[in-house]
Amino acid sequence: MLLAAIPSPTQGVWHLGPVPIRAYAFCIIAGVLVAAWLTERRYVQRGGRPGVINQIATWGVPFGALGAWIGARRAGVAHLRWPTRQHLKP
Secondary structure, X not given: OOOOOOOOOOOOEEEXXXXXXXXXXXXXXXXXXXXXXXXXHHHHHOOOOOOHHHHXXXXXXXXXXXXXXXXXHHHOOOOOOOOOHHHHXX
């Protein structure tokens, strides 16, 4: 028995002028920002200097994304995509 479900959005892309904003990218960015804010708050409550976590995230997130992209290319999984309806047809 299904107790709860989150429905898929009817639209996955919003256009802000010429820039398409994809729903999954928006969720990832929102998650990174909330995580950095929450970690910064907890770090300062424990006696850390304000701004340290934000400085780390400012460098760590872009270079982490770059490292993941390079690793995917070197591992040979860059060609893999999510299955589409065409792949599922018998």
